Amino acid sequence: MTTTAQGPERESLELDRVTIRFAGDSGDGMQLTGTQFTRTAAVFGNDISTFPDYPAEIRAPAGSLPGVSGFQISFSASDIHTPGDAPDVLVAMNPAALKTNVVDLPPGGALIVNSDAFTPSNLSKAAYTANPLTDGTLKQYKLFQVPISTLNARALEGLEMTSKQVDLTKNFFALGLMFWLYERSMEPTLKWIDQKFGSRPVIAEANRRALQAGYSYGDTTEMFHETYRVPKARLAPGTYRNITGNEATALGFLAAAHAAQRPLFYGSYPITPASDILHQLSAYKTFGVKTFQAEDEIAAIGATIGAAYGGSLALTGTSGPGVALKTEAMGLAVMTELPIVIVNVQRAGPSTGLPTKVEQADLFQAIFGRNGEAPMPVVAPATPAECFTFAVEASRLALKYMTPVMYLSDAFVGNGAEPWRVPAVGELPDISVPNAVKGEGTFLPYGRDPETLSRPWAVPGTPGLEHRIGGLEKLHGLGTVSYDADNHHRMTVLRRDKVAGIARDIPDLEVFGPGQGELLILGWGSTYGAIRSAVERLQAEGKSVAQAHLRYLFPFPENTGDVLRRYRTVLVPELNLGQLWFVIRGTYLVDAVSYGKVRGKPFRISEIVDEANRLLAERS
Amino acid sequence: MTDIVTPAAPAKLTRKDFVAEQEVRWCPGCGDYSILAQTQKVMPDFGVPKENIVFISGIGCSGRLPYYMNTYGFHSIHGRAPTLATGLKLARPELMVWVITGDGDALSIGGNHFLHSMRRNVDFTMVMHNNRIYGLTKGQTSPTSEFGKRTKSTPMGSVDRPVMPLTLALAAEATFVARTVDTHTEHMQHTLEAAGRHRGASYIEVLQNCNIFNDGAWREFTERDVRDDRMLVLEHGKPLIFGKDRDKGIRLNGLHPEVVTIGEDGVTEADLMVHDQHAEDPYLALMLSRMFWPEYPVPVGVLREVERPTHSDLVDEQIEQAIAKSGPGDLAKALLAGETWTVE
Known part of the structure; x- marks a missing residue:
């Protein structure tokens, strides 16, 4: 009292x-x-x-x-x-x-x-x-x-x-x-x-x-x-601040530029729910960050490719309809093997859809949405705070593998907030890569690092490395225009293998709960919290249920297939009608079960619990 | 990472230094050969080390030009070359950037970027090969094709009115606007030189002949025997005089230009308009941009050249101002921005 x-x-x-x-x-x-x-x-x-x-x-x-x-x-x-x-x-x-x-x-x-x-x-x-x-x-x-x-x-x-x-x-x-x-x-x-x-x-x-x-x-x-x-929570020791996903995304890329020792460039066209990233990066002028509000989505990515060509850590940010417009330029970045990050804060589609509501229905677009064989790594943060980590990670992959990278956030994770343990600057990984310089013999703009298969980053202004790149197929090594059929096959396979090789450079898929058993709930992106809470609840009821959450959607972590096969049933809840489910089945021949919802709202914990219980009952 | 050390006293380069090894593959007789040759010829005059020069193109026959220049080069996608150039100039303002484009690439699929790169005064030179036809796709109507033009895609004649590229460039606030002709090699060299030296968005329309799909598009007034009478060579500070005998000129009659003959009806040189390419207001340039054969002689040369801060100048200035006011950014502080609390 x-x-x-x-x-x-x-x-x-x-x-x-x-x-x-x-x-x-x-x-x-x-x-x-x-x-x-x-x-x-x-x-x-x-x-x-x-x-x-x-x-x-x-x-x-x-x-x-x-x-x-x-x-x-x-x-x-x-x-x-x-x-x-x-x-x-x-x-x-x-x-x-x-x-x-x-x-x-x-x-x-x-x-x-x-x-x-x-x-x-x-x-x-x-x-x-x-x-x-x-x-x-x-x-x-x-x-x-x-x-x-x-x-x-x-x-x-x-x-x-x-x-x-x-x-x-x-x-x-x-x-x-x-x-x-x-x-x-x-x-x-x-x-x-x-x-x-x-x-x-x-x-x-x-x-x-x-x-x-x-x-x-x-x-x-x-x-x-x-x-x-409501007393204080017992969080891990450290200094905290409250952060939204979009704030963490902007801050993450600022940190990534620092960790890469390169200037940051952000080309963007205003679009809900991604505009906050443009606003925030525009305020980082004292860091030398250059933001460019372009005339359209295409110009935004075009300028981003230009800045990457010039040696910047370059990003473009948008939502699904904007990604649709950037498609051709993404193909150009794949072909010219230049490092850019495309941020997609997903919203409900198709077309203009429900512009302020959440959906995860751009996964197909991210993985497949380009003409030709145009593989591109795709990552997706699971929580607002993780947006920071994955901004740095997306930048690391882009620079190390000389490739465009798709970063899939969404309206829920982007606008939602949570406490974030602020990392010290010294905790950031070193993601820097060198520019190419003139060496012995003929310069090979499409020569490859034997380990990563990435090509050299020869930025204009470097004496002796004058060369031409572009959207036409390039001759292996020399990089001159080549219409040779065998060369095209070889280059296509090389681009595929380069991106596929990233699987060796990312952490294994972790499992929360039993390492094998009745049910694995597999998710990606912003559904993490609802799935985690549901799994905790199911486990507390003594059910054999585990959670695995993918942050890397292309390529998948190397152990993904092994994890999936250790459970009798795999349930894939998504805020779409089964996109990850489709890719999982196609990739691993695992008879997973889709649980899709597109109501412009995140999953409730109870929805996932109910679906899991229904499946457990049906399959027992 | 982007600090580039340029040699203090670069060796004098020659035309040959700018010729790439790649075999040139335009149709024999194409006007693009001349544009390439004049470009290679004037390049040493700028005194810019070739590693600091970048040619960026879109799609179309013109798009191949960067492959033939022994500089840095980027053959991008249809219409988007100005966007790459804008990003590159923001990232690396010290580079000399050329955008090579065509009438379809710049004015149709890339029309939006044409407009916005010009209004931003991005410091590059855009060379637009205008042959009034789509060549690489084998002969469809282009935004500069004549009304009623019969092509493969318009067998009964085009129902689209053509745009006037120079008028568009002026309306888009380009700070350097000029026209030249593929076969007028010396004039093209002078024009390229002037454009290359201009700081800001430079636009050159090159009247170029596609001898396969639109042969003789400009022949009526560009051929050697008629060009003096049908074209008007603009020179800053000089009256608008043309003609083999230098006896014709342009006089302002009310709001309209009219062609007059010096010595007839009491017309003297003093009655003629005098070219002022540095005029701050665009009216004279706009008027010149609308003049075309057969009503008028076709103006070539520099219509407009004015000084304005470039896009990257303004962006860099804001960064400098912000740093002067608040000091260079501190990442640790940015990470801790807003309210924080500590958990022991």
């Missing part, structure tokens, strides 16, 4: 894990609210996992169903891998947000609504025929009706602001209330307000007051009988 200075006596309960979803109109600042709560939880020392879910429209009509924006955060005292299947608490800022989100709230869950927003007009925009706050339809939840707009406006009285400006701060009232409910400090957000609105004192004051008003409201009202504590 605790007592506070002003408030009534109430209990403080300790919880292991809490999942909150903030939902409101896309103009209500839900992403910011979620991000602030995330930072606070992260700095406190919880393990966290987040899932921002926002509409494609920047501002759909206010109050409408398509305009609802959500942000889910799970914070915990123990190790977590997902932002939670279902929220424990739903904060709904208007009827539309309630309608689209309440279906995910389990019975007994806490529902905090801005009751001021439940006007006849807003109810009608959300297609409610009756007010759900009064018609009894929400009785299975713990409903807290808070007149947020009114209370917030009262707290801001006396400030020279329009009523619209005042209304824009109500998200911080909600944030303040949640800080109180979960016994969080307001300090990180107050500090953020000072930094963000330092030059606009009235706005800063308004946000401070809104935050404090929400906090005090929780403390003084008798509506809440409990507050909650």
Whole structure:
């Protein structure tokens, strides 16, 4: 039992894990609210996992169903891998947000609504025929009706602001209330307000007051009988920061350039959900990073190839539709054997698809999507923090093997956040490779390193190495244009073997759980967290279930076939209709089972558990 | 890793130093031979070590030119040469970059990159071989083909109106815009030299003959016996005079240029327009870019040459400014940006 200075006596309960979803109109600042709560939880020392879910429209009509924006955060005292299947608490800022989100709230869950927003007009925009706050339809939840707009406006009285400006701060009232409910400090957000609105004192004051008003409201009202504590998580020792996948990607490539001792070049065309990488790298001017916002996706990769030709660590970043446009140029990079990295932050397709929603349906495109025999290594980070590691790894492979590399992230891993143990600069691997210099005899632009089969990187400006490259087939060694049939076969096989040989240079596929048994759940990319949590749950139930998660999709780790054959059944859950499954079957003749989902949302843990149980029952 | 040591006093190079070993494979009689020969001839004059020169091309007959230059060369994909050149110049501003292209490559499939590389003032020289036809694909209509042109793909005549390449280059804010002719070898040499020395996006339209699929496309005004009367050689600061007898000129009549004869109707040289290739405003250059045979003599030479900071100048300047303000980037600090906490 605790007592506070002003408030009534109430209990403080300790919880292991809490999942909150903030939902409101896309103009209500839900992403910011979620991000602030995330930072606070992260700095406190919880393990966290987040899932921002926002509409494609920047501002759909206010109050409408398509305009609802959500942000889910799970914070915990123990190790977590997902932002939670279902929220424990739903904060709904208007009827539309309630309608689209309440279906995910389990019975007994806490529902905090801005009751001021439940006007006849807003109810009608959300297609409610009756007010759900009064018609009894929400009785299975713990409903807290808070007149947020009114209370917030009262707290801001006396400030020279329009009523619209005042209304824009109500998200911080909600944030303040949640800080109180979960016994969080307001300090990180107050500090953020000072930094963000330092030059606009009235706005800063308004946000401070809104935050404090929400906090005090929780403390003084008798509506809440409990507050909650989620203790610090036991993370490995080190210095941590909260990081999204896209942030980690940008930072990873910055670090890779350092580790490669080469200038960094990033050519890109704005596209959701990859643009944040362009924004972040554009801010690294003091590192000499050169970013180029091109006229289109093709120019972005064209410039990237040009910069790689000139000796830079060069990348281009986009999402699936952009990769489609870059296809021909990727073939050119394969043919000219120049090192570039193509970052694909996947989103739901085909075509424009669901631009802000997650999907993993570009795996075929990554592995096969070019004309001719055009092999290209493909890697995929599994978590936001892993985006850093794999940015460095993709760069290492590109430089060492003189090849374009596809880096497959997605909207979930790119926008999601988790705590990241910050590595020391000295922990970075040395990924540097030398430029070619003039040696004895004739220079062979397509001569090969006997171990890696990569060709020399002869950058313009190097005396004595003047040579010509291009998209036409090249004569083995000399690199002059060759239409010779046998030479083409030989070069095609060499390019294949070069990329295939990378399998010897990457870690084996690891297994979590029994080394052999009934069921292996095989995944790749951002499904890692849901699969890991599902496997932990199944193992706790005593089931013979293991997890293996591929970070290297082409070529596969050398032991992949061996791992797959050690289990009676292999289940492949993917946010597509069976792309890895198809490749696995084709490569290893393993009769794996596909579990595909393309609903623009990540897997729930329970979906994978249920599918695994169904299979175990069916095949026992 | 990209610091390149150039010899302090490079040995004087000759045309032969720029001739690659690869056998030249254009059709006999193609205008591209002359463009290659003049390019090789002027190259030593720049005093740039050949390892610092890069030729980048797209697809089409013109695309083969880099293979024949004993410099660094990159035969890229259709229409995209300006994009590679843009990235290369950003990464390595000190290199001298030439983009070799054709009317289809630059204006059709690569039209977007043409526009944007020019407006960015990327410091390269684009040499566009304009033969008004698709040659390598064996004779289809191109963006510069005449309206109504009958080709294999337009048996009843093309229904597309042609673009005026020089007008496009000017509209796209190119800082050097010129035209020359494949058979006018000396004029081409001067034009290539001027373009190569210009810092910024230089564009040269070379009227080039495809003797297989569009023979004589420019013959009406480029042939030796008629060219003086049908072409207008532009010289900075000089009046717009042409003709075998140097008695014809261009006068501004209202908003329109008109051809006049000096000595007739009281017209004197003083009435003629005077060429100013350095004019900041583009109006004169735009007017010249629209003049074409048979209504007007066809202007050749430099239409416009103005100084503006190049794309890579501006990018490098921002980097220098950022470093001057905040010091060179510290990776350890960047990794720890934002709020951090320590777990013991």
